[in-house]
Amino acid sequence: MQSLKVNLPGNRSYPIYVGTGCLDKLGEMLRLYMKTSKFILITDEQVASHYSGVFLPSFEKAKLHLDTIVVPAGEQTKNIETYHDLMTRFLELGAARDWAVIAFGGGVVGDLAGFAAATYMRGIPFVQVPTTLLAQVDASVGGKTGINHPRAKNIIGAFHQPALVWIDLAVLRTLGQRDLISGLAEVIKYGIIHDRDFFAFCEKNRTLLLEKDEHVLSDAVLRSCAIKADIVARDEREHSVRAFLNFGHTIGHALENLGGYERIRHGEAVFLGMLAEARLSTQLGLLSQTEYQRIERLLRQIPLQAVIEGIEPDRVMEVMRHDKKVQAGRLRYVLPISIGEMHIIEEPDPGLVREAVLHVLNDGWVCR
Ligand SMILES: NC(=O)c1ccc[n+]([C@@H]2O[C@H](COP(=O)([O-])OP(=O)(O)OC[C@H]3O[C@@H](n4cnc5c(N)ncnc54)[C@H](O)[C@@H]3O)[C@@H](O)[C@H]2O)c1
Incomplete structure (x- = not known):
């Protein structure tokens, strides 16, 4: 072991x-x-x-x-x-x-x-x-x-x-394929928030990960645990870097809630949330188009089975106000500024947030 x-x-x-x-x-x-x-x-x-x-x-x-x-x-x-x-x-x-x-x-x-x-x-x-x-x-x-x-x-x-x-x-x-894919969301998240090389590993081994290749899965689990252990050791109570683990979760949690915790699995919600929040970062001028397209390409290659029909962007905006990440009435987003590097933004333009949510809900990339 x-x-x-x-x-x-x-x-x-x-x-x-x-x-x-x-x-x-x-x-x-x-x-x-x-x-x-x-x-x-x-x-x-x-x-x-x-x-x-x-x-x-x-x-x-x-x-x-x-x-x-x-x-x-x-x-x-x-x-x-x-x-x-x-x-x-x-x-x-x-x-x-x-x-x-x-x-x-x-x-x-x-x-x-x-x-x-x-x-x-x-x-x-x-x-x-x-x-x-x-x-x-x-x-x-x-x-x-x-x-x-x-x-x-x-x-x-x-x-x-x-x-x-x-x-x-x-x-x-x-483990069923849908739950495997849910877990892959968090694996890919580590690459985006902390480790460019690990993101490249996910890009290269995407098919093997989806096929549950045990060597590749073992590397992915060990590397992910090492990143999480390092972040938790530096910031156990989420006063600083641990918040980076929330990438994709502000929008993701709202989607999961509106799906009644059944139609959208936690990891699927994180997938959708990461895509929306990466797009928001680009719209805010923080993340380059090239980096965004790389993130989007990998996420789109994973066949999600979440059911997102009927979820209204305005309801997503409303549910986000109850998120734990609201501090002193201000909603915080953890956004990538490049692959492997994150930044925390408070109260970005709600119009841009809504547009990013709408983009994910409307673009039909989810396999139903
Ligand atoms: N505490 C944290 O830091 C933290 C971090 C991320 C997510 N979470 C929480 O984790 C939850 C999601 O976890 P999850 O995706 O593991 O969901 P889950 O625990 O509901 O498991 C998904 C499904 O897989 C089944 N299952 C589990 N292991 C199996 C196996 N080996 N073989 C066959 N079936 C198996 C379960 O019975 C369940 O039906 C959410 O509630 C989320 O909020 C917590």
């Missing part, structure tokens, strides 16, 4: 392990690494249908106690009701401060289980075992946990760093 580290002050640093076919080693690893011997694994129905029981032998061998809670799959699960049910189950199981949570699933399970761990008894440890590409390259690293409110995404949450991230690339074999 390969490993890297998220370096944080105090005792909050943690390792990220990346391997292929390593789920059945988790018990032994936790025995060595964690102080606790009692775990609650939270997963969703779809992940459970593929991997039910996969941890049991290694937990039994390591003499670790394991309870499992299965929640419904999908973004709709990341809500206050499911969170409340989890608290009830934790109490019924007799979970105490010396227990830990394992988030085994995509970003939805990671955010929900992480938030449950962050708040139960004012915080118990948790471990991320991400099973989607999006969760492996982004959601499982950095300690952002939370749930949605019907009016705003991720608005209820806490920073709570995992004790360990355990990535098994083999689980991506069962």
Whole structure:
């Protein structure tokens, strides 16, 4: 297995392990690494249908106690009701401060289980075992946990760093193409916000990434995790560079919300948001046409399945006002000024924002 580290002050640093076919080693690893011997694994129905029981032998061998809670799959699960049910189950199981949570699933399970761990008894440890590409390259690293409110995404949450991230690339074999593509949005995002060479890697290996080539995916996951770990180590609480990770998310979150969190997956919304925000950057004179066309070319080559019909640009503008990125009443956008370099802009001309949104909603590039 390969490993890297998220370096944080105090005792909050943690390792990220990346391997292929390593789920059945988790018990032994936790025995060595964690102080606790009692775990609650939270997963969703779809992940459970593929991997039910996969941890049991290694937990039994390591003499670790394991309870499992299965929640419904999908973004709709990341809500206050499911969170409340989890608290009830934790109490019924007799979970105490010396227990830990394992988030085994995509970003939805990671955010929900992480938030449950962050708040139960004012915080118990948790471990991320991400099973989607999006969760492996982004959601499982950095300690952002939370749930949605019907009016705003991720608005209820806490920073709570995992004790360990355990990535098994083999689980991506069962991941559907639509969710693979969702994860590719965040992979390509790292190239645009931080690493020109990595963007070129994505351009060169686009087809292999879409075909789930394991060597290329392994390089992409390791490089993405390294970039995220570096950014989080420099700015854990998003006072500066961590905000760059929000590229594509201001418009993206509004689209995701208006799609009812079903018609448009999170990563798909980030794709659309990145395209709109890159265009906005060009219209503002920050990003050259050549750089914009390079970004647009790569994004357009990825076959999205999001359903965007019926979404009105004015509603997108309205929903964005509730975004977490509003500060002192002013909406902030993270925009590329070249591939690998970002800039934060406050309250750009709403006419240009609306035009960029309209461009993405109208141009029919999304495969339906
Ligand atoms: N905390 C963060 O820093 C952060 C960062 C990015 C995104 N997020 C959050 O992540 C969420 C999106 O995550 P996601 O795209 O992973 O969605 P998801 O968790 O809903 O997973 C997508 C689908 O894939 C299924 N699935 C998961 N792993 C599978 C596997 N190995 N094989 C087959 N099916 C599998 C799930 O059951 C689900 O149906 C959003 O809520 C977003 O806000 C959080």
